[in-house]
Amino acid sequence: MNWEQITFAPILPTSLIMVLFLLGTAAAIVQYALIRGRLGSSRALAVSILRWIALSFLIGLALNPSLVTRKEHTVTPAIAVLFDTSYSMGQPGSAAKISRLEEAKSLLLEGEKPLLQTLSQKYEVRLYGMGESLKAIEASQVASLQAEGHKGNLTQALKELDKSNSLAVLLSDGNWQWDGKPSVDFPVLTLPMGNLREYRDILIEEVKAPALAFRGREVTVDVTVKSYGYTGLVIPVLLKDGNKLLTAKNVRLPSSPGRVSTSLSFTPEEVGLKSFSLSVPVQAGENLTSNNLTHLSMKVARDKIRVLMVSGSPSMNYRFLRTALKADPSVDLLSFVILRTPSDIINVPINEQSLIPFPVETLFVKEMKNFDLLIFDNFRYLLYLSPHHLESIRDFVRGGGAFALIGGPSLQSEGSFAMTPISEILPIRFSEKDVYRRDTSTGVRFGRGGTVHPITRLVSEIKGDDTDPARFWRDMPSLDGINLVEAKSSATVLLESGEGLPWPILAVSGYGEGRSLALATDYSWKWYMGPVARGEGNLTYLKFVDRMVRWLTKDPGLEPIQITLPEGSGVTGQELEIRVKLQEEGLSPGPRSTISWSVFSPDGLKMESTLKPTGRPGEFLGSFVPPRGGVYKIKVETSSGMLEESVVVLGSVETLDAAPDHHQLKALSEATNGTFLSRSDDLLEEIDSYARRGEGRFIEEKRSPLWATPYVMVLVLGCLITEWYFRRRWGLV
Amino acid sequence: MAGLLAFRPRSSWAAPFPQFFFAQVKYRGGDWDPNPDYVEAITEELELRTSIDGTKERRVTTLSDPDLFYCPFLYMAGKYDFDPFTPQERETLRRFLTYGGFLLAEDTVGAKGFGFDQAFRREMKQIFPKQELKKLANDHSVYQSFYIIGSIAGRLKVNPYLEGITIDQWTPVIYCQNDLSGAWERERSGKWVHECTPGGDHQRASAFKLGINIIIYSLTSDYKKDVIHHPFIKRRQSL
Numbered sequence: 001m002n003w004e005q006i007t008f009a010p011i012l013p014t015s016l017i018m019v020l021f022l023l024g025t026a027a028a029i030v031q032y033a034l035i036r037g038r039l040g041s042s043r044a045l046a047v048s049i050l051r052w053i054a055l056s057f058l059i060g061l062a063l064n065p066s067l068v069t070r071k072e073h074t075v076t077p078a079i080a081v082l083f084d085t086s087y088s089m090g091q092p093g094s095a096a097k098i099s100r101l102e103e104a105k106s107l108l109l110e111g112e113k114p115l116l117q118t119l120s121q122k123y124e125v126r127l128y129g130m131g132e133s134l135k136a137i138e139a140s141q142v143a144s145l146q147a148e149g150h151k152g153n154l155t156q157a158l159k160e161l162d163k164s165n166s167l168a169v170l171l172s173d174g175n176w177q178w179d180g181k182p183s184v185d186f187p188v189l190t191l192p193m194g195n196l197r198e199y200r201d202i203l204i205e206e207v208k209a210p211a212l213a214f215r216g217r218e219v220t221v222d223v224t225v226k227s228y229g230y231t232g233l234v235i236p237v238l239l240k241d242g243n244k245l246l247t248a249k250n251v252r253l254p255s256s257p258g259r260v261s262t263s264l265s266f267t268p269e270e271v272g273l274k275s276f277s278l279s280v281p282v283q284a285g286e287n288l289t290s291n292n293l294t295h296l297s298m299k300v301a302r303d304k305i306r307v308l309m310v311s312g313s314p315s316m317n318y319r320f321l322r323t324a325l326k327a328d329p330s331v332d333l334l335s336f337v338i339l340r341t342p343s344d345i346i347n348v349p350i351n352e353q354s355l356i357p358f359p360v361e362t363l364f365v366k367e368m369k370n371f372d373l374l375i376f377d378n379f380r381y382l383l384y385l386s387p388h389h390l391e392s393i394r395d396f397v398r399g400g401g402a403f404a405l406i407g408g409p410s411l412q413s414e415g416s417f418a419m420t421p422i423s424e425i426l427p428i429r430f431s432e433k434d435v436y437r438r439d440t441s442t443g444v445r446f447g448r449g450g451t452v453h454p455i456t457r458l459v460s461e462i463k464g465d466d467t468d469p470a471r472f473w474r475d476m477p478s479l480d481g482i483n484l485v486e487a488k489s490s491a492t493v494l495l496e497s498g499e500g501l502p503w504p505i506l507a508v509s510g511y512g513e514g515r516s517l518a519l520a521t522d523y524s525w526k527w528y529m530g531p532v533a534r535g536e537g538n539l540t541y542l543k544f545v546d547r548m549v550r551w552l553t554k555d556p557g558l559e560p561i562q563i564t565l566p567e568g569s570g571v572t573g574q575e576l577e578i579r580v581k582l583q584e585e586g587l588s589p590g591p592r593s594t595i596s597w598s599v600f601s602p603d604g605l606k607m608e609s610t611l612k613p614t615g616r617p618g619e620f621l622g623s624f625v626p627p628r629g630g631v632y633k634i635k636v637e638t639s640s641g642m643l644e645e646s647v648v649v650l651g652s653v654e655t656l657d658a659a660p661d662h663h664q665l666k667a668l669s670e671a672t673n674g675t676f677l678s679r680s681d682d683l684l685e686e687i688d689s690y691a692r693r694g695e696g697r698f699i700e701e702k703r704s705p706l707w708a709t710p711y712v713m714v715l716v717l718g719c720l721i722t723e724w725y726f727r728r729r730w731g732l733v
Numbered sequence: 734m735a736g737l738l739a740f741r742p743r744s745s746w747a748a749p750f751p752q753f754f755f756a757q758v759k760y761r762g763g764d765w766d767p768n769p770d771y772v773e774a775i776t777e778e779l780e781l782r783t784s785i786d787g788t789k790e791r792r793v794t795t796l797s798d799p800d801l802f803y804c805p806f807l808y809m810a811g812k813y814d815f816d817p818f819t820p821q822e823r824e825t826l827r828r829f830l831t832y833g834g835f836l837l838a839e840d841t842v843g844a845k846g847f848g849f850d851q852a853f854r855r856e857m858k859q860i861f862p863k864q865e866l867k868k869l870a871n872d873h874s875v876y877q878s879f880y881i882i883g884s885i886a887g888r889l890k891v892n893p894y895l896e897g898i899t900i901d902q903w904t905p906v907i908y909c910q911n912d913l914s915g916a917w918e919r920e921r922s923g924k925w926v927h928e929c930t931p932g933g934d935h936q937r938a939s940a941f942k943l944g945i946n947i948i949i950y951s952l953t954s955d956y957k958k959d960v961i962h963h964p965f966i967k968r969r970q971s972l
Contacts, residue, residue: 313784314952315752316805322954323833334961337953338784339879345781348942354877354957356965409786438751477803480751522752526803532832533802 007703009064020059028052039730047730050723057716065706075696077166078124079687081108081116082157083145084172084193085131088658090147091173091287093194094679100193100660101147104171107191107679109142115683116142123691126162130172132573134160150573152176154668158183167674167690174661178668187674187690191683194660196257200229202280203291203656204237205259214303215271216370221296223278224261227253228659230283239264240277257659268300270400271554273565275631275646291656295631297569297648302372304332305553308363309375311337312410318377320525321406324545331549334371336363342383364389368396372553378408378522380415387421394421398512402552407483408522409436427491427509428518431484441478444505446470447493454558455508455517455547456494462539474498476540477530479505483520508551515552561636561643570632570649575625578647580611580636582618596637597622602630751788753779753952756804758836759793763815763849766793767841770926771914775944782945783879785952796822802829806951810914811849812842818856827860830898830905835951841912843889850910857898857906866896866908873897875907877957877966878949880942887911887940888927895943902955907947916940
């Protein structure tokens with residue numbers, strides 16, 4: 001101990017301590033003066049000095065003297081070693097014989113003196129695997145690391161590293177996401193894996209396509225192809241719908257690595273949510289082939305609903321139906337009215353006739369597929385159509401087209417479609433006694449499916465929710481002519497005659513991919529003029545026709561089941577949520593709801609998924625986790641129908657481009673004041689040099705108050721006891 | 734007298750409405766029925782020449798009849814001034830015509846600016862204050878709906894054109910001053926009631942063709958304006 005180790009921390013003001021000290025000294029002097037006469041000078045001086053010493057020590061304790069001891073410590077640096085375990089690390093390394101991850105492992109685990117072992121002996125080594133996220137691992141787990149995660153997020157990983165690390169060593173190919181910020185206070189030494197010059201791959205890097213397209217209108221898809229190697233090679237970029245090639249375009253690959261862009265144009269022909277594939281052929285020697293193919297989804301809508309209407313004669317039915325169809329800007333109507341039949345007299349030269357030919361072959365064979373809806377309105381087909389025209393119409397509906405038959409006297413006896421291909425697609429059957437009745441008027445009422453079907457469920461849209469739908473239809477003007485037909489068992493009767501036997505008036509059904517409707521009257525136009533006469537306007541009829549057209553042409557807004565897919569494509573491994581809404585009135589979520597939900601993988605296998613009610617009436621939330629990229633099919637079935645949708649899931653982003661990115665490694669090293677290492681460097685020496693900089697030293701300081709030490713107390717007490725002893729001996733006590 | 738009883742207007746018909754029939758407006762004052770026997774001949778011609786299955790029955794209605802709205806073809810004729818329509822009648826007619834009804838009106842007197850002509854124009858002005866009776870253009874659908882009409886005539890040739898009130902693409906009121914129904918009127922014996930002047934039988938034939946065109950127009954609207962008809966009609970007009 002030396003005096004430098006003594007420190008003072010007065011517990012009283014120093015001036016006060018000085019005053020106390022002076023008072024103590026003065027008291028000792030006074031004492032000396034008082035006892036000098038009785039004891040003599042030497043004895044009085046001894047007693048007073050002893051008292052002064054004891055008092056001085058006691059007062060000196062107010063200075064709070066402490067003994068400070070210091071001890072120096074050295075801290076072992078902590079090194080974080082990060083193995084990139086993302087998918088791209090499974091690609092060939094520099095030697096091309098082993099993967100990048102195996103190469104990284106061998107650098108640390110192999111050799112006479114494995115680097116990891118040496119580091120562990122000298123430093124505190126913390127090991128991490130960096131796949132989708134940062135994961136601490138034990139040394140024993142390093143050998144079994146697999147390249148399987150998605151592209152890592154380095155920014156997040158650096159933030160999660162312990163701040164006490166002296167440095168980090170990252171073994172990676174540089175193929176990860178990073179925001180360019182250092183995020184850590186210690187240097188990061190990067191050790192590159194893989195070799196860009198040896199990497200060979202062609203991939204579809206970017207696809208730009210509109211999310212919404214219109215049938216019959218050309219769509220352009222912009223594609224960027226990236227290539228490593230294959231400089232100058234000409235390859236086709238293929239755009240397919242399933243196995244059907246839509247279009248293709250050749251591109252010449254630029255110098256490696258490089259990008260080339262091209263545009264592919266095609267005209268979608270089918271309405272709905274479509275999935276297309278874009279691909280480039282796999283070339284010999286490619287490191288990765290899964291990124292030669294990608295998918296895109298596109299909603300193809302109708303720009304117009306194309307309606308072909310054939311009316312057997314000019315009539316009020318035709319005119320009001322035409323009025324309703326023409327009032328809808330989304331409908332493109334082509335109508336033919338049979339103004340004269342072959343038996344009618346032509347008594348004027350041709351230049352005075354405005355009649356045009358009825359191009360049946362063109363309409364019903366060649367151009368049939370270009371229409372969405374065919375309406376026969378009181379049309380006596382026998383005079384114009386041959387069996388192959390009727391077969392073409394049947395095939396049109398089977399393939400997804402829509403057909404509506406509107407009744408009238410022309411459909412009697414041989415004019416009916418009994419025993420023709422058309423009878424297959426109709427929801428009604430013409431009996432032997434098929435007659436057209438125009439003797440008494442009849443009102444209408446709901447049939448079996450009328451209350452819930454979107455065509456007849458138009459009441460709330462027109463009159464609000466308070467109106468009784470059944471009464472709404474009962475109050476409609478009576479029909480002055482109806483066809484007496486039977487509904488097929490597969491049909492849904494929406495309206496039936498209100499008086500006498502319940503003859504079906506409005507019935508619907510599906511046939512193949514298409515839909516059909518039969519309106520067994522030529523007096524539905526009274527549903528136009530009836531409300532007008534009541535002062536209600538013509539909205540009822542316009543909506544009625546609008547709903548017939550939209551239901552027949554499968555307008556998604558009228559589907560009993562609606563599926564809302566997430567915007568954009570799904571991502572592998574991330575949960576996809578799909579909203580399902582049932583339009584049926586009165587159907588509420590719960591165990592009683594008859595809803596079936598299935599998700600099928602790109603291979604067509606049913607996969608695990610969930611469907612839960614959201615709490616809102618008729619609304620459900622389905623979810624599944626796609627394990628890989630591709631087109632997943634979603635199927636929802638209820639008692640009223642079935643709907644399928646497909647959703648595109650992109651593969652791991654990294655699978656698109658697994659090329660080593662050593663520039664990013666260099667940038668990281670520079671940003672963190674680390675070093676971009678190479679395998680020829682003495683790794684241990686490099687790491688040592690950085691570790692030494694971070695080697696920690698600190699001095700431990702210990703403070704011991706002197707008043708707490710027994711020596712001081714013994715000294716004080718010793719002085720006082722000695723004084724007391726002499727005072728007693730010399731007769732003062 | 735018996736004939737008048739047969740055409741007695743009813744407030745509501747119990748029988749169903751045929752797909753096509755003439756519904757003639759009976760109004761107050763003037764002469765609402767100048768050619769009572771015009772229906773049979775024109776309906777016969779309509780059935781002979783077209784695919785329309787018409788009814789030779791003429792129904793008489795009034796503008797206060799609630800079933801007016803189910804009449805596909807409203808016909809109104811006269812020679813003389815008639816009593817103004819009531820506000821309710823005007824509103825009914827305006828509503829009927831605005832929402833798709835059709836009216837063929839005829840001045841059968843053979844002179845412009847008198848009697849029925851004045852009264853009818855007065856009523857149309859009241860019902861459609863923003864629209865006017867205008868001469869229909871030569872390419873109006875009514876001239877092309879079945880025949881390509883080049884000559885406008887009835888029993889007389891007062892106006893070489895038709896007039897009409899057009900709302901959007903639809904002309905719900907067509908007005909003729911050539912006495913078409915006079916040209917169509919035929920006795921039960923088959924004899925024409927009136928001579929057609931100055932063109933005789935040729936003029937009568939034109940009157941039937943125009944009548945058929947008007948009826949088809951009332952049932953097909955501007956069907957002949959569809960694009961598919963254009964090249965055919967142009968080609969035939971150039972023949």
